[in-house]
Amino acid sequence: xxxIEFGATAALLxxxxxxxxxxxxxxRLGEPWAGILATLAVGGAFAGAVLALIGLLGLDGHGRAxxxxxxxxxxxxxxxxxxxxDPLSVTMALFVTGVGGLIHLYSIGYMHGDPGFxxxxxxxxxxxxxxxxxxxxxxxxxxxxxxxxxxxxxYLLVSFWFERSTAAVAxxxxxxxxxxxxxxxxxxxxxxxxxxxxxxxxxVFADADGIAxxxxxxxxxxxxxxxxxxxxxxxxxxxxxxxxEGPTPVSALIHAATMVTAGxxxxxxxxxxxxxxxxxxxxxxxxxxxxxLFAATVACxxxxxxxxxxxxxxxxxxxxxxxxxxxxxIAAVFHMITHAFFKALLFLGSGSVIHxxxxxxxxxxxxxxxxxxxxxxxxxxxxxLAIAGIPPFSGFWSKDEVLTAAYDKSVILWxxxxxxxxxxxxxxxxxxxxxxxxxARWEESGKHPHESPxxxxxxxxxxxxASVFGGLLNLPFGPRFLTTxxxxxxxxxxxxxxxxxxxxxxxxxxxxxSLAGIAAGRVWLKRSDRTELEPAVLQRAWGVDDAYAxxxxxxxxxxxxxxxxxxxxxxxxxxxxxVGGLVRSAGGRLRALQTGYVRNYAMGIAFGTVMxxxxxxxxxxx
Amino acid sequence: xxxxxxxxxxxxxxxxxxxxxxxxxxxNVLVMFMCVELMLNAVNLSFVTFSRMLGDIGGQAVxxxxxxxxAAEVVVGLGIIVAVTRxxxxxxxxxxxxxxx
Numbered sequence: 060x061x062x063i064e065f066g067a068t069a070a071l072l073x074x075x076x077x078x079x080x081x082x083x084x085x086x087r088l089g090e091p092w093a094g095i096l097a098t099l100a101v102g103g104a105f106a107g108a109v110l111a112l113i114g115l116l117g118l119d120g121h122g123r124a125x126x127x128x129x130x131x132x133x134x135x136x137x138x139x140x141x142x143x144x145d146p147l148s149v150t151m152a153l154f155v156t157g158v159g160g161l162i163h164l165y166s167i168g169y170m171h172g173d174p175g176f177x178x179x180x181x182x183x184x185x186x187x188x189x190x191x192x193x194x195x196x197x198x199x200x201x202x203x204x205x206x207x208x209x210x211x212x213x214y215l216l217v218s219f220w221f222e223r224s225t226a227a228v229a230x231x232x233x234x235x236x237x238x239x240x241x242x243x244x245x246x247x248x249x250x251x252x253x254x255x256x257x258x259x260x261x262x263v264f265a266d267a268d269g270i271a272x273x274x275x276x277x278x279x280x281x282x283x284x285x286x287x288x289x290x291x292x293x294x295x296x297x298x299x300x301x302x303x304e305g306p307t308p309v310s311a312l313i314h315a316a317t318m319v320t321a322g323x324x325x326x327x328x329x330x331x332x333x334x335x336x337x338x339x340x341x342x343x344x345x346x347x348x349x350x351x352l353f354a355a356t357v358a359c360x361x362x363x364x365x366x367x368x369x370x371x372x373x374x375x376x377x378x379x380x381x382x383x384x385x386x387x388x389i390a391a392v393f394h395m396i397t398h399a400f401f402k403a404l405l406f407l408g409s410g411s412v413i414h415x416x417x418x419x420x421x422x423x424x425x426x427x428x429x430x431x432x433x434x435x436x437x438x439x440x441x442x443x444l445a446i447a448g449i450p451p452f453s454g455f456w457s458k459d460e461v462l463t464a465a466y467d468k469s470v471i472l473w474x475x476x477x478x479x480x481x482x483x484x485x486x487x488x489x490x491x492x493x494x495x496x497x498x499a500r501w502e503e504s505g506k507h508p509h510e511s512p513x514x515x516x517x518x519x520x521x522x523x524x525a526s527v528f529g530g531l532l533n534l535p536f537g538p539r540f541l542t543t544x545x546x547x548x549x550x551x552x553x554x555x556x557x558x559x560x561x562x563x564x565x566x567x568x569x570x571x572x573s574l575a576g577i578a579a580g581r582v583w584l585k586r587s588d589r590t591e592l593e594p595a596v597l598q599r600a601w602g603v604d605d606a607y608a609x610x611x612x613x614x615x616x617x618x619x620x621x622x623x624x625x626x627x628x629x630x631x632x633x634x635x636x637x638v639g640g641l642v643r644s645a646g647g648r649l650r651a652l653q654t655g656y657v658r659n660y661a662m663g664i665a666f667g668t669v670m671x672x673x674x675x676x677x678x679x680x681x
Numbered sequence: 682x683x684x685x686x687x688x689x690x691x692x693x694x695x696x697x698x699x700x701x702x703x704x705x706x707x708x709n710v711l712v713m714f715m716c717v718e719l720m721l722n723a724v725n726l727s728f729v730t731f732s733r734m735l736g737d738i739g740g741q742a743v744x745x746x747x748x749x750x751x752a753a754e755v756v757v758g759l760g761i762i763v764a765v766t767r768x769x770x771x772x773x774x775x776x777x778x779x780x781x782x
Binding site for chain 2: 654655656657658661662665
């Protein structure tokens with residue numbers, strides 16, 4: 060067994076083992092051992108991913124794609140339970156287990172004293188396993204198993220505090236919205252299997268040239284539907300803000316860093332198809348840019364600390380789709396990684412603030428926390444500068460690489476991205492100034508904010524470091540590690556060129572706008588009593604939710620009622636009851652023949668025998 | 682001197698008819714039961730006769746099966762008759778009409 064096989068298998072199976080152990084004995088382990096066990100399982104998975112990375116580095120560039128077959132799964136479809144270890148999957152596995160491990164550690168402190176402590180870590184380990192299955196699978200079908208697995212875990216964790224009705228409803232909303240996207244993904248797989256007769260990446264991409272152009276376009280658009288569901292892009296974004304009902308580490312792990320990037324991963328993984336799909340990629344770019352701007356505007360008017368970050372996540376995911384649609388797959392992955400760092404940091408930081416203020420989430424009831432929460436505030440500020448795109452923090456490098464790619468695709472897309480960057484800097488500054496600076500608006504409630512325990516602070520520090528230095532992965536000048544590393548795993552013949560002079564010009568414009576956004580946020584703090592900057596239409600997220608509720612609750616509900624009463628009760632039930640009634644009435648008539656006198660029956664038998672004999676004799680005679 | 686097969690077949694037909702008519706006209710359960718046995722054995726006789734006439738041992742083999750099935754049927758039938766008689770002594774077949782569906 061080679062290093063790669065061992066590393067990848069161990070990375071996949073350790074969280075599964077942890078999950079099984081917690082199911083069997085999590086309650087008995089109790090606090091904190093259940094959390095420590097889960098953290099160790101994910102830490103072990105990270106070590107496994109590192110081993111696979113070392114193994115891959117030992118191979119030369121284009122040989123870096125190793126298939127590890129676990130067992131034969133569905134021979135009739137030609138699909139095995141097999142892992143594809145290549146630069147893309149290893150990168151994903153590394154950051155899923157790395158960021159995931161830190162969030163596990165943080166959760167030990169955050170979930171302290173919760174009656175569902177062991178259950179929480181059981182779900183988290185199951186999530187890590189599903190996510191690793193999603194990114195490591197070597198075919199669409201096995202990837203779909205992981206895809207559904209993370210969906211289930213998302214549902215379980217959003218409604219983790221299910222005794223709150225809002226949490227239970229949010230969980231259902233997340234699940235149902237995701238199902239709509241999943242339908243698109245399933246149809247894409249059906250089309251692909253019909254066209255190629257295989258579902259493993261290697262065969263599909265090898266035969267991609269032979270597929271009819273219209274089919275490729277349809278497949279890519281259906282994959283986009285699936286990705287929109289999982290990655291909360293317009294118009295399927297509605298579940299993500301509500302998913303903030305879950306515990307904050309869940310928001311950080313699932314709804315910011317890892318699961319919601321699954322859609323981007325799917326797009327990047329399918330890049331050989333995207334390259335053939337032509338105009339469909341423009342659709343992807345438009346969806347991404349529109350979502351980025353839309354979500355950024357909404358984030359400006361939210362007052363719940365986690366909801367701002369949720370809308371910000373949707374907006375940043377829009378950047379990644381913009382990059383994918385512009386053909387800059389590696390820039391998308393780059394932004395996905397840096398975003399995982401700084402968004403996980405911001406979410407965990409917000410969790411630390413919520414923790415310090417006894418579960419207060421309204422930013423208008425915060426303020427002046429900088430001195431009281433020294434580590435949280437410093438790390439949060441680092442995350443803020445990273446997401447606002449201030450050099451030299453990681454978000455600057457990745458966001459501006461995306462924007463440069465968007466400029467190459469279309470100036471309009473670039474302008475939308477630029478406007479989003481301005482708004483991002485504004486709403487994040489508004490958040491930072493509201494939470495950490497200004498007047499302490501919580502004093503009259505008699506709270507005593509305190510810094511969080513060590514298990515919560517250490518992940519913050521590590522993620523802050525990653526947010527500062529994450530840009531080193533792919534600086535526009537010097538060795539572009541990520542580009543060189545990922546290029547073999549992207550569509551063949553694909554090169555991502557970055558014109559440094561153009562990058563510098565565009566990045567300067569973006570940075571000036573970001574600074575303007577920060578200044579606007581600073582000004583806003585001084586007049587935070589004025590509400591015209593938070594129009595109701597933005598607070599209600601442009602009324603998309605209301606529109607959905609009106610359509611589904613009005614005509615949708617009426618159609619369902621009509622179908623239930625007309626078609627189901629009338630036609631379907633009528634047919635079933637009719638058959639039953641027919642048999643019953645026929646039986647009632649035939650009962651009369653059953654007299655109970657044995658001689659009648661015997662006479663019947665004798666008569667029948669005579670008739671039969673007569674028939675046989677007459678035939679023989681004729 | 683040996684009789685021709687036709688005589689045996691005629692006897693079998695006569696026995697079968699006696700049994701069949703007896704089953705139809707009698708009410709006593711035990712007698713009806715004996716009539717059934719008579720019919721079965723009439724058929725057995727015809728089987729053996731045909732077997733001898735055609736030189737095929739298969740007919741005689743079938744007779745053994747009929748005997749076995751008849752024996753099993755006697756066990757079940759007599760059991761039912763005893764059970765019925767215990768409940769209502771002197772019951773006829775017509776008295777059991779309330780058993781109909």
